[in-house]
Amino acid sequence: MEGAIEVERLSKAFSIRYNKLNSLKSQFVGIFNKRYREEIEIFWALRDIDFVIEPGEAFGIIGRNGSGKSTLLRLIAGIYPPTSGAVRLPKGTRIGAMIELGVGFHPELTGRENIFLGASIHGLKRKEIESLYPAIVEFSELGHFMDTPIKNYSSGMHGRLGFALAINLKPTLFIIDEVLAVGDEGFQKKCLDAMKKFKTEGKTIILVSHDPGMIASVCVLEHGVQKFVGKSDAAIEAYHKLLG
DSSP, rough: TTTTEEEEEEEEEEEEESSOOOOOHHHHHHEEEEESSEEEEEEEEEEEEEEETTTEEEEEEEOOOOHHHHHHHHHHHSSOOEEEEEEEEEOOOOOEEOOOOOOOOOOOBHHHHHHHHHHHTOOHHHHHHHHHHHHHHHTTOOOOTTTTTTGGOOOOHHHHHHEEEEHHHHSSSEEEOOOGSSSHHEEEEHHHHHHHHHHHTTTTEEEEEOOOOTOEEEEEETTTTTEEEEEEHHHHHHHHHHHH
């Protein structure tokens, strides 16, 4: 489907290691004593996720903690490689992702330096970043702290800078986790207004949200399994049934 985001039979497994053998002696003892042998368990965070997101749609992902929401966002953003299945994005898609506070920021660098670093990783040239810099600082409301190392920022300040950078990179696809719970109410409203404007420009948003006013379609996850995909009202009703 032209211009659509296609998630096809997407699965992700992680290896969990028990009794990890860190020394040659431990490995040798493990040959003779099962108690000291390393064991590997395969944990399936997601299995056979399948949906299509229309161009310009606000698509929600909901589910309980541990249901695989953040893993799914990371797969779509290209942070994790899938174990099986595929994510197909339209050609020329520019992704703005805010999935975890502080990810992509270097703690020893200042806010200013992290903006230039983060934007350059997304392929922007220095002149482009310099032209965007004032808008990023203005949106974040952190003008007095731009020359302060990120390690001294609070979680709310991390959220402000991360969102300001991601939204001002002019993405065509914006992926956002439940990180807007940080920060004050005024800044949260500012972020929501920015996303509404983003939607009116015909761009696509994928977010973890239970607000039917923000999302048109929803994927409901439970223990890594897709339980429902459809319109937001029906999806939220299906989610409430899962909660019992």
